[in-house]
Amino acid sequence: MVFTDIEGSTVLLRRLGDSYLEALEGHRRILRAVWREYDGIEQGTEGDSFFVVFPTAAGAVGATVEGQRRLAGHEWPGGERLRVRMGIHTGTPGISDGDYWGMDVHRAARVAAAAHGGQVILSATTGELIRQALPDGAVLRDLGTHHLKDIPEPERLFQVTVLGLEEEFPPPRTLGTATSLPVPATALLGREADLVRLGELVRQPDVRLVSLVGPGGAGKTRLGIAVAAGAIKQFPGGAYFVPLADAVSEEVMWSSIAEGLDVPPRERTPARLTAYLAQRTLLLVLDNLEQVDGADRVVAQILDRAPQVKVVATSRRPLGLVAERQHLVMPLDPGSAAVELFVQRATAVQPDFSPDLAIVREICERLDGLPLAIELCAPRIRVLSLEELLDRIDDPLDIASTSRVTPDRHRTLRDTIAWSYDLLSPEHQRVFRRLAVFSGGADLAAITAIATDSADPLDAVAELHDANLITVTQGAPTRVAFLQTIAQYAGEKLAATDESEALCAAHAAYYADLGAGLRGLRESRHGTALERVETELGNFRAALSWATTADVAQGIRLCAALSWLWILTGDVPEGRRWHEDVLARAGTAYRSADLAACRRGLSNLLLVQGEVQRALSEASKALELSRSLDDRAGVVWAMSLVGTAQRHHGELDAARQTLTEGLELHRQLNDDNGRLARLLGNLAGIEEELGRHDRAEALLRESLAVLNKIGDAHESAIQGQNLAYLLAQTGRVEEADTLARGLIPTVLSLGSPSLTMAFSNTMMTILARQGDAVAAARLFGAEEAMGERLAIPNPYLAEELDEASGLVAAVINPEDWQAHRRYGRAERVEDLLARLTIAAEGAKESYDLGRPGG
Template identity: 40%
Template sequence: MTTTAATSRRRLPTGTVTFLFTDVEGSTRLVEAAGERWPTLLAEHDALVREAITGSGGTVVKTEGDGFFAAFASAIDAVTAAVAAQRGIAGHDWPEGLAPKVRMGLHTGLGLLGGDDYIGLDVHRAARIMAAAHGGQVVLSASTAALVEHELPVDVVLHDLGRHHLRDLSQAEGIFQLDITGLDARFPALRSLEAVPNNLPAQVTHFVGRRRERARVRELLESSHVVTVTGTGGTGKTRLALQVGSEVGGQFRDGVFFVDLAPVDDPEVVPSQILRALGEDSSPGNRPPRDALLERMGDLEVLLILDNFEQLIPAAPIVADLVSVAPRSRFLVTSRGPLRIAAEQEMPLEPMDLPDRRDVSRATDTDAVALFVDRAMAVRPDFTVTPENAAAVSELVRGLDGLPLAIELVASRVRLLPVPEILARLDPARPGTGTIDLPERQRTIEGAIEWSHDLLDPPVQDLFARLGVFAGGADLEQIERVCDDIDVDLLGGLAELVDQGLLRQVAAPGGRARFRTLHVIREVALLKLEASGTGEAVHRRHLEAYVAWAEEVAAHVLGEDRSAWLDRFDADHDNVRTALDWAAVHGETDLALRLAAASWRFWQSRGHLHEGRSRLETVVSLPGGEPLNRARALEALGGVYWWQGEIERCVPPYREALAIQRELGEPAEIANAIYNVAIGQAVAAVTTGITDEVRTEVYALYDEGEKIFRSLGDENGLGNITWGRGLAVSDLDDDVQQSLELFHRSIDHYRAAGNEFGMGWGMFEVAIFSARLGDIATAWDYLEEGLELFAPHRDVSAVVLFLSLAAALAQAADDEERAARLAGAVRGLRNSSGAKIVDHEITRIRGLSIEEIDPSRDDLEPLYRAGMAMDLAQAVEYALGRPVPTDGG
């Protein structure tokens, strides 16, 4: 910072002083956007902040760039200055899209002077408090809050944000927010250490050693956009990256995220995996995931840990593109080799430090022995290095080349054998240990795995090999389906593999038992599977297992437990991908058709529409296959087209599916295919043209479908027919009142069937058609009830439509600001989910549309952008706050 020329030691207050720090959030992007206008904008900002400070009796101590450091003898004067500055900034006439968002922090403490500047911890505390805030937010310490709480202006309220640990400060600080009437009071969580967003997996063992390596990675991350930790399998690359991520995550505004690439073989899936790790509700719908990822990353400051990149080197250009669009982010990659992109700094990870044979008395000072002891104590708490076993321990870790994974595997043997006997039975450097064409250290790892493997009974060895087919782990249920023909007690075999360190039990949604292997161990398992000659048969069993599983899940994803079933599918999405890829390559057309058809509701509900479309188009193009399986996949493909807003495109696959069903299908399937064609044809006619021929065909189809469903007593099918007929009556005959009655009846049918998904869509239509008839209150009632059905399941495609309706109803209540925020949320979530059906005429209230909102207006543009930044939960919470109409309507 530069000291203000007019500031002198005599003028700076001393004793109890309140410090104010300010900073423009996102100033780098603002500078780029403003271009030549930036100096003028900065001068206007500086004048507003300086006037507020000096006008309230404060002194500007320093300025740096767009930040101010000021001191006040009175705490209430400092608060008054902050309020005045925020009001001045909010009320200033800024150029479109260039309004600065200023964060402010206040703290009262001891004003110690050192020359013409303040020194001491309280200055640093004030700066850290400001750094935890967001643009437009004013936060203050508990000490400042205690001094001003009874003197605040009537239009300013203190809001307790709780205690937070701030970077570089050892003690937690109580933080309060100033809620200023007329200004935004809703902000994301403070950027405290507790609030650092992350998805880092919990570690069940201690991190041992690697101090130099950790320091080196942290140092490289400060100067390089991409740091790739390279080394052979088992050197501890992943564990090191996770440890560094936990240590430096607080330095990244938007957090640290771990991207597990071990289950992925297709470079095209990498963007989807990154989006998922970032906490997105979905893949980006009908846009390429890469495009959506680049757009999302442009606003973030994160540390991304990309783990196990070696099998995905063709995806390296994606990382290079991310560096370009997200210059404030950093990328920590683990791989057996470098990515070879310009922004990359490679850091080879060597094995752990080894003890000196000449001085075994200091063996425990080395990382390799410390790790061995830690892991040995986990299975035998009384284990220690003694003068009697020190030489054996030293020789053992030396023989394991100091490779962490090998050390951990062998340490588990301490439960059964003393170290000298372990050493006598394991000579990993001996020729023939591991595959001879592997690098020496990789041979050591395979040797350690082989040794653990050789201790297994043959049936458990078979179990180990079969587990290699699972990508990203598997629930016990799927493992049983793939391995039920092995002559082994499955639970006992799994327990033995866990004990040997070859398998890990991990947390799963719903508390189910789930298991996975480390990437390097899975590779060994797959090699053994292929060597056994049973690889193709086991892969087919894996495919069959996930077909049966997906069809079971599909039967539940429309009911009241939708969220739990969708979460289960999400956990095994990598296995579904692997199975579909294998099926396509090996000509398993029927199984591919069944698996893709069973998966489509997951792809739609969680927004993977782009991927779903690609996979369904692939499977329906495969040669052969049973016609009925093809019909179900065609119906799924038509459904994806529908949700992507390409209604005309969905009709041909629907018609082909109906033709197959009429020839071969059961009555319920025929009726469902009839419903699909009827609704697709009716809605497509809205844009292609309504004719008597279309009207006659659509109503004849609905009559036929209704007759079949009534004969079957199928309430869900009757709900579909009634709902679809409601759309037809509106679109083909413009009879809104009859449509409304039909939608009410559809809800009754869906409720009788236990179909929450259908109930929600009936409520959506009742809300729309009530609004069309001017009954806004009823529209709000049904909107809220339907939204509360869909939101808990994170059904982003559905929520987008409800938010669009909420925006239109806010517009009807003349609440333009609320409508603008909601319209922004719709646009942002539509882009991330691909649910372009929200743009179709059938989802709109005629004469009332959010398209009437002008997001470029100076007063609405910031609100629209704020809405675009909302995540799903924030947007739903905001939408459920019903506005009060200004006209009493």
């Protein structure tokens, strides 16, 4: 789809007067000739604009390149030059009465609107399709990721530069490049010289890594953000801020970088993420690296595999890489910027503050100009005079004097925090210490249960917030957190008491209970449960880390409660590591229902990773243990996993026998829940493979009836798509199509990579059976590429490809099928599914999942 129009046509009309019509006709004549030569079909012409569609991306690009050449070579009335902007996007719009419509048309128009006169801009889809098939004399330039008006998701744009014509244009007319830099609430003070030097470093082509090193509290993070904001125009792919205060390993660091770039969870492996970065020109601000074991290896891989990416890192110590350029972040000048910062923060809490600048300057000198020390000190002007503040700094814990006798600025910061800590009452000091047990913050309910001796923690939280020792984020619920350096100090204080171990035990027990509660909640309120899990991931990790070594029984209980979350968040390797570590430490000393649940969780994680034999072994061990404990519910769960593993191993008869026995045992429990629904669905899959389609359909409908009753949207989508696939396989294609299209909004909203891929395969089968070979081929290619990106093996790929090719053999030749399959590999499965949602809501309302026979 190509959109074009004349830039500045109104101004041109005023200058040319009656001659404007001659120019307009010449413009139309030139472009219409080009459209015809390249098989373009004109869809609309209004004034000086065109909307033209082409059968191929190469044809569309060829036409615009030739069009710009002919426009540039034409003699226009009055010696003027017509500057025509052009935009191209490739997609599958809807067609009604010969007119094209839908989001792809809007996207194409927005791409064109981003261009300048004489410029040709392409969407990401078009750019990838023609990268290796550009016309002679044309080159492709990456313009980065931009936000287009009225389009929610960012779009990567490319420019087709026509050699011999204008090559340099202003930035695209968009809402801006994609970025995730925080917007500071106050101005950066006293860093002018730093910004000049760092700006020069970042602009140098051979500088790939700039590390801001220095003491905690010196303002490295704030400076790093400012450097990125000042350099963003030279990075078409944008600048991204990645906070790593909670990261302790390479694995979590990779995951955090992916989150900062908004990369899907299943694409967070180092190889996939560096491949993603290798295609982009962007700036990464990696904040707080000193505590990450292996941070140097992560940064080295990014620099090695993504040549257009630059990194600004903040850390208390250098990374030690050859490519590293270090910049020491010193404290603020106590005589100017530090004073200005103190006055700014004091005025914020006391608007009528009238400072004695000489005393303020002396306070700032005693604080060594450390921004964090000033941030902690200045708000106390609400309760202390300047003279009293100065007197307190002269105490034995005097921050400035300590700093003057030692170069260890970390010690200086600790003393700064200690001074603020000493201003607290004993009760508030106790709460402050106890808050160190949390990782990534906590809500008031958790603080009440673990960190306070009273039923209401608000007084303590308010006092700590006033002292700038914590941050409070209002929401549902309100969340309390530490800055990184203050959390370390609180941890030291807690470790020095005799309540540290008891507090860690209470923390682990609380979050084990929370995990178990969320495991039950996910059946009826999947989105709420997943959101809460992601918020509390730091606490779950902290609880597991302590319990794995200090209380194996609690570690087993935590793994039993949390096995489901690793699949939903996409952190399967991490979840597997926790399970394997706990089970190794448990040995043969523990025999409990929680241990069986832990083994079932590991089995499920292994199945996701395609390790079927090990998954079967763990499930079998869980089954044996549950039987010995006379835990009938645990036996049913284990049999469901054993049967599933047997199916993946090709043992269909054994799987059918296992799952049938498990179903019969579950019916004796007289409990309609998610376990029953999964058993029914698993057994239906076996019956389908054995050709017992009527039995499979009955089982799936019973499963859906149970799920509808308990409100499990996630599992309903899984079993619903299984039913749609079965209906398609048995020739009830329209019935399957109605059901599947009605499920699309739910599947997209859940955001589960494994569900999305399975559903796309079902939808592809339906499209192929309907004769829509192009849509089926593209969806197949997109799903295939997604599986490769996420390292999710598909053992049935060759079989599915043969089946799909056979279904469309009568309507498309093999070469075109393969071509569209390749095109699909450049598209997102989610985007292709979203285009199929026309009338989906109506289909969802009209189709009764529990009604047999359609």
